Amino acid sequence: MNNEIKELVDRYIAVSFMVNRTGENLIKNEVGSTLTNDQHYTLRYIHGAHSCTSTELAEVFAVKKSAITAIISRLWEKGFILRTRNEKDRRVVYLSLTEKGERLFLETETKIHKLVESFLNEFEQAEIQQFIQTYEKLNKILIERKEVELEECL
Amino acid sequence: MNNEIKELVDRYIAVSFMVNRTGENLIKNEVGSTLTNDQHYTLRYIHGAHSCTSTELAEVFAVKKSAITAIISRLWEKGFILRTRNEKDRRVVYLSLTEKGERLFLETETKIHKLVESFLNEFEQAEIQQFIQTYEKLNKILIERKEVELEECL
DNA sequence: AAATATAGTTTCACTATTGAACTATTTAAG
DNA sequence: CTTAAATAGTTCAATAGTGAAACTATATTT
Numbered sequence: 001m002n003n004e005i006k007e008l009v010d011r012y013i014a015v016s017f018m019v020n021r022t023g024e025n026l027i028k029n030e031v032g033s034t035l036t037n038d039q040h041y042t043l044r045y046i047h048g049a050h051s052c053t054s055t056e057l058a059e060v061f062a063v064k065k066s067a068i069t070a071i072i073s074r075l076w077e078k079g080f081i082l083r084t085r086n087e088k089d090r091r092v093v094y095l096s097l098t099e100k101g102e103r104l105f106l107e108t109e110t111k112i113h114k115l116v117e118s119f120l121n122e123f124e125q126a127e128i129q130q131f132i133q134t135y136e137k138l139n140k141i142l143i144e145r146k147e148v149e150l151e152e153c154l
Numbered sequence: 155m156n157n158e159i160k161e162l163v164d165r166y167i168a169v170s171f172m173v174n175r176t177g178e179n180l181i182k183n184e185v186g187s188t189l190t191n192d193q194h195y196t197l198r199y200i201h202g203a204h205s206c207t208s209t210e211l212a213e214v215f216a217v218k219k220s221a222i223t224a225i226i227s228r229l230w231e232k233g234f235i236l237r238t239r240n241e242k243d244r245r246v247v248y249l250s251l252t253e254k255g256e257r258l259f260l261e262t263e264t265k266i267h268k269l270v271e272s273f274l275n276e277f278e279q280a281e282i283q284q285f286i287q288t289y290e291k292l293n294k295i296l297i298e299r300k301e302v303e304l305e306e307c308l
Numbered sequence: 309a310a311a312t313a314t315a316g317t318t319t320c321a322c323t324a325t326t327g328a329a330c331t332a333t334t335t336a337a338g
Numbered sequence: 339c340t341t342a343a344a345t346a347g348t349t350c351a352a353t354a355g356t357g358a359a360a361c362t363a364t365a366t367t368t
Contacts, residue, residue, distance in 0.1 A: 005274070005275070006267070006271075008274060008282060009267055011290070012270055012274060012282075013270060015286065015289045016289070017195065019293050022296040022297065022300060025216050025300070026300070036353095039354090053315075054315075054317095055316080061175060062175055062176065062179050063356065063357085064357055064358080065316065065317085066317075066319090066356080067356050068316090069317055070354080070356080071355075074354080089315085090363075091315040091363065091364050092364095093315075113163055116166055117163050119292065119295050119296065119299065120159070120163060123288070123291070123292075127288055128162060128288070130288070131285060131289070132162060132165050132169065135169045135170070135173065135285070136165070136169050137277070138173060138273070138277075139169050139173050141273050141276050142176040142177065145273065190322095190323065192323080193323090207347090208346075209345090209346065209347080217324085217325065217326085219346075219347065219348085220326070220327080220328095220348075220349080221325050224323080243334070243345095244346095245333050245334070245345065245347070246346055247346075310368085314363100314364085314365075314366090315362100316361105316363090316364105317361080319359090319360085320357105322356085323355085323356080324355085325352100325354080325355105326353085327352095329348105329349085330348080330350100331346100331349100332346085332347090333344100333345080336343070337340100337341085338340090338341085
């Protein structure tokens with residue numbers, strides 16, 4: 001096997017693990033004690049979509065619907081989320097943010113933005129541009145891979 | 155605030171979230187039913203260090219020592235890990251892999267290597283080289299940031 | 309009308325995590 | 339030397355996230 005590639009793979013595995021860990025921890029510091037990271041990501045998605053369903057969240061986060069129900073219920077208990085039945089199809093429940101949820105998300109989002117900005121600023125703009133571009137390409141490849149695997153499961 | 159940077163920050167947040175999620179899920183598929191991802195990462199670290207302590211693992215993974223005790227105990231129950239008391243300082247316990255643990259790690263590691271290699275191969279070597287280099291730089295910045303925050307807590 | 313599919317929930321079992329109390333051991337101070 | 343403080347690791351209770359399976363309610367297909 002090509003040795004150069006082996007080295008790249010090793011480096012990728014090591015660095016992606018560390019950056020994820022550290023990044024998640026930094027976010028936890030910002031998100032603070034009101035929310036967990038997963039709860040914050042959930043608010044983020046609903047905020048971006050304005051309104052969505054559990055099934056949609058389960059697909060995006062790649063977990064089972066029962067996992068989503070649990071997260072949503074906790075957010076709902078804290079008053080951050082609204083559950084609205086679709087009157088056309090009474091099986092589906094639309095999820096959206098309450099005033100309180102919206103406010104909390106925007107607050108923490110600002111903090112996270114400043115955090116991410118502060119370390120992206122330590123790079124040349126061109127370098128970070130290139131980095132994110134490759135990162136997005138990687139994302140596409142991973143998504144395709146996932147779709148192929150799903151098809152194989154038929 | 156600079157609008158170009160805001161866009162980069164948004165893209166970074168979105169793509170890093172998605173790649174992490176998808177990546178973790180792909181690894182879960184490879185690691186299979188014998189181990190969780192965290193357990194695999196733990197085996198990986200111990201394998202690389204040959205031998206280490208709980209305190210060391212807690213620092214690297216950025217979690218409390220009680221979290222490590224739990225993971226290690228599960229791995230120990232399954233016979234993947236050896237706990238050896240240091241005779242010079244009887245408080246410390248050295249962790250190492252059993253034959254069985256070593257074998258399991260190498261098997262799953264090979265699979266993960268192939269997986270990572272398969273998608274890194276979809277890039278030009280130069281592009282992925284640059285990507286990993288920037289990623290590593292980011293890692294350094296994050297580590298420095300963490301150290302600064304730790305000092306502030308004094 | 310009956311069978312099947314879909315959206316979401318509930319329950320159970322398990323893993324990861326923190327914080328606090330605790331044991332055993334080592335190091336530092338008086 | 340003895341006591342006080344520090345360190346390594348464990349235990350325990352509580353909380354969050356997760357998947358699997360059974361379940362409810364509603365919609366679609368046959």
